[in-house]
Amino acid sequence: MYIININMSYIFYTTTQHDNGDYSFLFRYRNTYKHNLCVDMLQNGYHHSFCELFALIKSQEDDRMEAGPESIQWSQQMLKDQHDKLDMLKLHLTRAEDARRKGNKRQLIPSLC
Numbered sequence: 001m002y003i004i005n006i007n008m009s010y011i012f013y014t015t016t017q018h019d020n021g022d023y024s025f026l027f028r029y030r031n032t033y034k035h036n037l038c039v040d041m042l043q044n045g046y047h048h049s050f051c052e053l054f055a056l057i058k059s060q061e062d063d064r065m066e067a068g069p070e071s072i073q074w075s076q077q078m079l080k081d082q083h084d085k086l087d088m089l090k091l092h093l094t095r096a097e098d099a100r101r102k103g104n105k106r107q108l109i110p111s112l113c
Contacts, residue, residue, distance in 0.1 A: 034080040037090055048100075049093035056089070 031039070034057065041050045057080050064073045079085060 032080070033083050034086060037086055041090060041094065044094075046094045046097050049090065049097045052093055053086075053089055 038050055038054065041047075041053070057078075060079050064071075064078070067073045
C-alpha cells in the first residue's frame, strides 16, 4: 500500500498484481480543474480547441489586470474558476474541431452556436 500526501490530504492506494506503475490519476487531485481539462484536450488531439480556450482565459486575465483592482471585472468570477462553463466550451470547441477535420461545415456552425 502506498500513502501519498497531496495538498495535505492522504490518498491510500493499494497495489494489485496488475499495477503498471501508472499514477497519472493522482494528478487529477494535484492540478487545477482548468489544467486537467487542458491536458485532456491535448491528450485527445484537440490542440486547436486547447489554443482557443487558453487564449480566451488569457485574454480575460489580461483585461482584468489592465482594468485594475478598482474595476468591476475584479469582482467577477474568472472563467478558469467556472467549471460548468469550461466544460461547455470544451464540448463545443472540440465538436467544432472535429467538424473542421471532417470538412463538415453544416455541423461546424451549430456546434459554435
